Amino acid sequence: MSTEKQSLRRKLDRLFVPLTVGPTMLWIAGIIVYPTLKLLWSSVFWTNPIDGQKEFVGLRNFERLIFAEGGSGTVFGLAPDFVSITWHTFVYVGLSVSISFALGLGIALLLDKDLKGRGWFRTAVIVPWILPYVMSGLMWRWMFNSEYGAINGILTQSGLLSSKIAFFSDGTLAMMALVIADIWVFTPFIIIILLAGLQNVPEQLYDAAEVDGAGKVSRFVNVTYPFLKPSILVALTIRIIFDIRALDLVWVMTQGGPGKSTEVWASWLYRTAQVFNRPGEGAALGVVLLAVTFLIVAVLYRVFGESPY
Amino acid sequence: MSTKQSTLGQLIAALGLDTENEWSHVVRERLVAYALLGLYVFVIWFPIYFIFITSIKPTSAVLDIPISFLPTQPTVSNYVEIFQNRPFELYTLNSLIVASTTTVICVTLGTVTGYSFSRYDFVGNKTLLLSIVGARMIPPIALIVPFFSIMSNPPLIGGLTGSLYDTRIALILTYTFFNLPFAVWIMKNYFDGVPESLDEQARIDGCSRWEGFVKIILPMAKPGIAATAILAFIFSWNEFVFALVLTSSEQAQTLPIAVSLFVADDFVDWAHLAAGGMIAALPGILFGLFFQQYIVSGLTQGAVKE
């Protein structure tokens, strides 16, 4: 090999890391860092809806949304909308995540058994998560349809109910429908992550525990759980932060209705920014959502993260 | 009676329930597991079945009472009509272009960058990697305001392109925002599982870094690349929020938007919506049925090693 060729080759080798990492970093800077900075920037401006003029307003957007400055009917000084929407978000996320977690754990434990046809079950179980959320949301809206939906059909045609239920006319029932759709969509994700985690548990430990006379519960607590903990943490974290940002299901199923009874942060943000055309306040809500997300991750990792094993 | 019994016997044998007769509790446990899994699968597939039969009912039969749970007069007319009455071929094309371009960009950048993160301890390696993990946590919806304004009036390239609002380019650029960090992360974890001695052997065999990467590492990374590609494609194909914010006509609208357009204020065209929904769901169902292991491995690589 000629020395000229060698030195060219060395030069190219030295460029390997810059050329493989650089473009991605530039891309990320342009498509993530810049918009995020712009978000912070936008959140302190107010845009006149008529002439599009921008005016610097400091933290007024935040104050208006959260404290409803000077408005009446505040709850502990907080804006009533902020309080009720936060509550809806909490209920929606809390119920969906906890129920789908319990369900997902149960199914994962069943799928971890040495069953014939396990692969088929796994495939069948995963599919809902891969479908477009919009399609899933509309599908459930159809399922819960007050006249022609399958659920009302089953309940009335089997004689269980004499009259049909208008699910989307009642705040609680609408929220229930949303939660069911959410569980339907996201449980597969929990199953996948936990099933992968279960594969890390050494088989011998189960045998050892059985020899030690440990019962099923004790085996789960002492053998399965410690190995599953990192997966649980990941599944819960991703599940929660994806749920508080999720707009698709809410928007196609209820649009936050009836009234504002299923309005959550994501739909509020979208409505504020796009429907009401108040980009400053939409950005302010985005900042809040961003902060809450990072807070949740930090708390979850603090609670679960420092494990003794 | 006897035939029935033998059929049952065959079923039990097929499920492996007859093997360890003395372990009756094992058999019972398996039966319970099958029953529970079967019930679960039935319940979660029922809505898919219901929307499917809705899509193949004659348009008028969708609103029949009592509801028919069997497709009595199956027809493809709903599918045909959505292509005739609405530009579904354009929506499908938009979805295909946006999802595949996003996938190509993310997989290409994700693979090379993931490899460098896995192998080279360059300055800022840890910080940059951490920022990529952090970027994955940013809720996309939080950024609809800046993305809307950036795409309407793009900086730097604005003079050349004008507004990117209602273009596929806007969607592609936006979708890389949540898919690229994910792709880098999956590929980095994938390469972490490829022994470094293979890189070293390649160096000894006379490969430069580039040659070693292209000739040795890349061919081995196919499963990881496939997993990343499938997930990026599905995420982009299914995306709704930014499509809602950044598009307004069939020149860029994708299938999820097209399906949602069947919902009018006071009326939903369920029969055609169901047909459109099935088309939008098709890639997901196919990927799920045939490439399940890639989806699982991609998600696991991407999530568990956090």
Added chain:
Amino acid sequence: MAHVELNDLVKEFDDVTAVDGISLDIPDESFTVFVGPSGCGKTTTLRLIAGLERATDGEIRIGDEVVNDRRAYERDIAMVFQNYALYPHKTVRENMRFGLEQHDTPEDVITERVTEAAELLQIQDLLERKPSELSGGQQQRVALGRAIVRDPAVFLMDEPLSNLDAKLRVQMRAELNKLHEELSTTTVYVTHDQVEAMTLADQIAVMDDGQIQQVGAPTHVYSNPRNMFVAGFLGSPSMNFIEGTLERDSAGKLQLDIGTETHDVPDEFDDELESYLGDEVVLGIRPENISLNQDGIAANVHPATVQVVEPQGEKTVLEVGLDTGQTIKAAVDPDTTVQMGDSVNLRFDRDSLQYFDPQTGESLTYESKSEQKLTA
């Protein structure tokens, strides 16, 4: 073919010094084995020679050229990795060809070399298979074959046998010996297994703590360890160390007081040990140099109680408690009839005794013993 020379070689990782000033001459056609516990720096040394790591300081020569600044592929070496590092997507043939192709070797030479190497290693039938279709032993052969076809100046092997099961390891060890006989390519081999080191090497370098503790022919190093580390590391079961105080008996002869009894020091060590009179000294004796004294009382016999009897086939290892309370090991004739709890008298082979400084660990008798050997 080439000799390899390391001069004051240093490798630092962040704040850890993995290789701490190594100098060694690896003669042409030699089979040199670096042996030592894990973390001793032996693998790093090998990787420095390979060009997979850059030396922090010092010099590496292959042939007569300094290769510090050369890349791995410019060093004319071939390496066999612990996990074999076979390219999984290439067949055996493609694996063996790849390095040659990268070095722009003419096609007819490639074909010829691959055929020859495959014959030599008896892997002709495996050439079209993928590595995943091979057993561990077969993969090992392919990895060797890939190194052989390159016909390099130096073979570098990093624990190549450690992933094989015990039986296969012994078999491959013999084959490696045969192969080196046939090819005579300078080989640098790293292992933590002292048996492997002893059987393969014609030069052994015992490493600890980033430094070479001793270099030499395996048998020489075995019987003349320079310090307690080398003495203890080589040999299984390892050398017994008995601490005592050096004193003179009434006749003026040197003896070691080991607590409840004394042990006469052979006269030949008088000069070396004299200056340690009154100090602590460690006596080293290998288990196989201890025998059971059946003939009643004689001089320099140590009474002991058998605690464990461990028959190993070709020998029986006894764990015996001296009257001082210390437990030592003795490897004795497998026909022995002693049982647990028996009282025995131990006789130490007086030609095999070694003495060490307990503070520095250095052998006090190394010089005199080596000289003895040379003159004899």
